[in-house]
Amino acid sequence: MARQHTISPVDGGVYVERELAEPAQIEACVADAVAAQRAWRETPLAERARLCTAMVDAFVARRDTLAEELTWQMGRPIAAAGGEIGGFEERARGVIALAESALAPIRLADKPGFTRYITREPLGVSLIVAPWNFPFMTAVNAVVPAIMAGNTVILKHSAQTPLCAERLFEAFADAGLPAGVFQFLHLAHADTEALIRDSRIDHVSFTGSVAGGEMVERNAAGRFIATGLELGGKDPAYIRADVDLDAAVPAVMDGAFFNSGQSCCGIERIYVHRDIAEDFVERAVAWVRKLRLGNPTDPQTTLGPLVRPAAADFVRGQIEAAVAAGAKAWIDPGDYPLSVPGSAYLAPQVLTEVTHDMAVMREESFGPVVGIMTVADDDEAVALMNDSEFGLTAAVFTRDLAVGEALAKRLEAGTVFTNRCDYLDPELAWTGVKQSGRGCSLSQVGYETLTRPKSFHLKHA
Secondary structure, eight states: OOEEEEEOTTTSSEEEEEEOOOHHHHHHHHHHHHHHHHHHTTSOHHHHHHHHHHHHHHHHTTHHHHHHHHHHHHOOOHHHHHHHHHHHHHHHHHHHHHHHHHHSOEEOOOBTTEEEEEEEEEOSEEEEEEOSSSHHHHHHHHHHHHHHTTOEEEEEEOTTOHHHHHHHHHHHHHHTOOTTSEEEOOOOHHHHHHHHHOTTOOEEEEESOHHHHHHHHHHHTTSOOEEEEEOOOOEEEEEOTTOOHHHHHHHHHHHHHGGGGOOTTSEEEEEEETTTHHHHHHHHHHHHHTOOBSOTTSTTOSBOOOSSHHHHHHHHHHHHHHHHTTOEEOSOGGGOTTOOTTSSOOOOEEEESOOTTSGGGTSOOOSSEEEEEEESSHHHHHHHHHOSSEESEEEEEOSOHHHHHHHHHTSOSSEEEESOOSOOOTTSOBOOEETTEESOBSHHHHHHTTEEEEEEEEEOO
């Protein structure tokens, strides 16, 4: 029987080992999901909400254990790991609260002799493929709304974070969710692709790389099923001349370096008005130099390793190529003894004198590096921010909220911010444009992607 091994970035050792599901297990899982959905779709919404709320209660009660496991699986500093449990809770309770209005029938104006309305019907069985970087918060975006909408769910989590799927299953079991409504599988890539092709799968939600999104589309092609794809990002921030630097610097730099930069909506490009560029860079570099790179199980660590050595070496390569092409690096890697080639530990870096000819300003880095460019005005900033094949989020920092909102309307992104970044509000639609994906999760709109409309046109006898 094939097995998967989770190599912890903390020490390079095997942290979790699991058997991969075999064909008979996969078949039983899908059959159970199909059978369970027949009854689950008829379960009153209030009962679905009660069970999902009980799941959240059971889940957050394990906060300390979940945080420790998260640190060992993907390397987030223990001081910050518990925050993901809070984020999970916020999103779960938020979408549960939205369900009643989002799923309510649409009643049309009276028409003599007719009754007309539209309902939201569940799709059936939802396959959710979740990533390792925010393993609970990305999963909850799809899992809880899918179940609230009357679907059953099969979760395939990243091989880097298999315990996250298991802990979700345990919380649902503690809540008393009927068997078959939520299940998980540890799968090989080929089996994941085969499952997407299975005619009994009615919806696929995928969060991950552009290549992974292409895999989903390729395997779902011709089946005419709903797919939600949250893919890569190269998210920009613009710092206007009128900004409050005391507030903007820590906000945007935390958005760039939290989770060691391993955030799909993290800030990877910064554009600063030339009038304040020198002051901004000085403050930004000082902020970064206070980060403490170290073992993430140490409560004093504020910057942990990347998920694996290859990821760290990829970012090292981007930085080295940028410097060779004329960029200025402000941080001395020698100040960080753990940061050596072949290690998952990587020194943070701030680059200036960068251009869009450099990969570090075009390609997703997913690491603790950010490039800063100087701009002359708002128009130049907007043009550079939109000069990307990605479009997940974008942020404008300014004291003038009217100007900030006007600039936000010109930005090609699924979510636009003023004076904040790197955050998901569960009441807002989470979506991307261009190669950042398609579809939508969270908010009332997210429920539309997990259901199909059904029209009732009833003529009175």
